[in-house]
Amino acid sequence: MDELDRKLVNSLQDGLPVCDRPFDALADQTGVTVTEVLTRIQKLLDEKLLSRFGPMYNAEQLGGAVTLCAMQVAGEQFDAVAEMVNAHPEVAHNYEREHPLNMWFVVAAEHPEQLARVIRGIEQETACRVYDMPKQQEFYIGLKLAV
Amino acid sequence: MQQQDISMEQQDNRPIDEVDRRIILATQAGLPLAEQPYDVLARQLDLAVEELMERLRAMQQSGVIRRIAAVPNHYALGYRANGMSVWNVPDEIVGELGARVGALEFVSHCYQRPRHLPLWPYNLFAMVHGKTQDAVEQGVEQIALLLGEYCRGHEVLYSKRILKKTGLRITG
Numbered sequence: 001m002d003e004l005d006r007k008l009v010n011s012l013q014d015g016l017p018v019c020d021r022p023f024d025a026l027a028d029q030t031g032v033t034v035t036e037v038l039t040r041i042q043k044l045l046d047e048k049l050l051s052r053f054g055p056m057y058n059a060e061q062l063g064g065a066v067t068l069c070a071m072q073v074a075g076e077q078f079d080a081v082a083e084m085v086n087a088h089p090e091v092a093h094n095y096e097r098e099h100p101l102n103m104w105f106v107v108a109a110e111h112p113e114q115l116a117r118v119i120r121g122i123e124q125e126t127a128c129r130v131y132d133m134p135k136q137q138e139f140y141i142g143l144k145l146a147v
Numbered sequence: 148m149q150q151q152d153i154s155m156e157q158q159d160n161r162p163i164d165e166v167d168r169r170i171i172l173a174t175q176a177g178l179p180l181a182e183q184p185y186d187v188l189a190r191q192l193d194l195a196v197e198e199l200m201e202r203l204r205a206m207q208q209s210g211v212i213r214r215i216a217a218v219p220n221h222y223a224l225g226y227r228a229n230g231m232s233v234w235n236v237p238d239e240i241v242g243e244l245g246a247r248v249g250a251l252e253f254v255s256h257c258y259q260r261p262r263h264l265p266l267w268p269y270n271l272f273a274m275v276h277g278k279t280q281d282a283v284e285q286g287v288e289q290i291a292l293l294l295g296e297y298c299r300g301h302e303v304l305y306s307k308r309i310l311k312k313t314g315l316r317i318t319g
Contacts, residue, residue, distance in 0.1 A: 013217055021183055022185075045177075050219055050220060055174050068260065092313050095306045097306050100266070131266075137258065138258055140255075
């Protein structure tokens with residue numbers, strides 16, 4: 001990565017306005033042509049230094065429902081429980097974490113009622129209590145990493 | 148050119164319609180890289196470019212679109228350590244404190260979530276990223292300083308293992 005790559009990665013995390021020529025200001029600011037800006041963004045995407053570039057959608061605002069759940073699972077049952085939890089297609093991510101609450105997973109569904117159904121199902125299958133921690137307020141999503 | 152994160156503003160809850168849904172499906176993988184990307188997109192969708200831009204702005208206003216931006220691959224950029232920091236702060240002030248914690252550049256996700264007493268007294272979650280575990284710990288220290296006397300306790304949960312990871316995608 002050179003200086004221009006770094007400037008672009010840093011600036012592009014803030015977001016671009018919706019306007020006719022959204023890359024012009026970025027080109028002015030970095031002192032290169034718009035073509036060069038676009039070529040570099042493509043290169044950063046190709047090299048997977050950027051995962052994606054575009055509108056960041058909020059699934060919950062689209063009518064979907066998401067929650068974070070935690071469970072306290074005994075060591076000898078851990079892998080078997082993980083398998084039961086992961087078997088639900090609504091379970092998007094699942095992490096083992098170092099804490100008495102050692103299994104943390106995200107449940108995502110089209111409708112809020114589905115979340116409750118999945119959580120009840122997991123509790124019945126695993127005989128573990130699920131601590132449901134839906135977000136009550138969102139403060140920020142995304143990093144503003146300086147590179 | 149910087150845009151304020153709309154998720155913190157008052158959101159109207161205008162539902163999306165079929166045209167919005169087509170726009171979402173067409174841009175889920177990303178925005179066309181062109182000098183006039185909305186022209187390209189409008190042609191693909193057979194929409195007037197003014198209508199397309201108006202709809203995108205409305206979706207930003209309502210919170211359906213957080214922002215139009217690049218998502219860095221933090222792992223590839225060298226940020227390989229992260230920890231889920233959780234904080235017990237007074238409910239009356241969690242909104243103000245969460246906004247300040249979320250604004251820290253090394254925090255990716257910041258939410259208020261419910262406590263489950265007595266096991267789980269924490270109501271503020273902040274995912275902290277760093278190039279090293281030391282950097283993550285420094286980040287946590289910085290949050291502790293920022294919260295000051297409002298912090299009644301905190302923990303950092305490091306991930307040991309990814310058990311499942313699939314993307315969230317919107318289906319047509």
